[in-house]
Amino acid sequence: xxxxxxxxxxxxxxxxxxxxxxxxxxxxxxxxxxxxxxxxxxxxxxxxxxxxxxxxxxxxxxxxxxxxxxxxxxxxxxxxxxxxxxxxxxxxxxxxxxxxxxxxxxxxxxxxxxxxxxxxxxxxxxxxxxx
Numbered sequence: 001x002x003x004x005x006x007x008x009x010x011x012x013x014x015x016x017x018x019x020x021x022x023x024x025x026x027x028x029x030x031x032x033x034x035x036x037x038x039x040x041x042x043x044x045x046x047x048x049x050x051x052x053x054x055x056x057x058x059x060x061x062x063x064x065x066x067x068x069x070x071x072x073x074x075x076x077x078x079x080x081x082x083x084x085x086x087x088x089x090x091x092x093x094x095x096x097x098x099x100x101x102x103x104x105x106x107x108x109x110x111x112x113x114x115x116x117x118x119x120x121x122x123x124x125x126x127x128x129x130x131x
Contacts, residue, residue, distance in 0.1 A: 005067075005129065010039040011096065013064050014072035014107050015081035020055040023064060028052035029113040033121050042066045061090040068129065069096035072107030103128045 012030060013023050024030040026041070027048045034041065044063035047054070056063050071082055082104075085091055096102050109120035 005039055008040065008068065009042045009066035010034060010068045010070070010129075011042050011045060011064050011066035012070040012072065012110070014111075015085065016055065021058065021061065021064060021085070022053055022055045024053045024111070025049045029117070030110055030121065033118055034125075037122070037125055039125075058085065058088060058090065061085075061088070061094065065094045066096055067099070068101045068103070069094065070103050070105050070110075070124070070128075072110050073104050074107045 011023070012034070013021050016022050023045050025045055025047050026032075026035065029052070031041070031045075031052070040046070042063065042065060044054075044056075073082060091097055094102075103124070105124050106120065109117045110124075111117070112120075
């Protein structure tokens with residue numbers, strides 16, 4: 001990707017139980033792929049956590065903000081939660097939202113932890129980040 005995203009932050013989230021926002025961090029499968037691609041993460045996601053992921057409440061939404069926001073969804077099961085989140089005033093304040101850089105991706109492949117998932121993540125990164 002060259003230097004195109006050198007000073008940009010790339011975030012990934014998905015929702016859980018309609019109220020929690022979850023993100024994978026540096027020591028996760030997804031985190032390692034994002035790092036290997038040379039992409040930076042927002043400070044709150046650029047950490048190591050025992051489970052490889054952390055969660056935030058809706059009130060902490062600014063912690064997941066970045067220049068680009070990937071949102072994991074699966075067969076409409078998460079889309080209701082995401083639609084609910086999109087109606088929150090804090091959502092509209094996110095830089096990625098304001099710049100129209102929010103992309104829905106398949107959560108099952110992004111969190112799979114296997115080669116098929118790795119290839120899907122790389123494909124999506126190129127699809128959305130490389131013109």
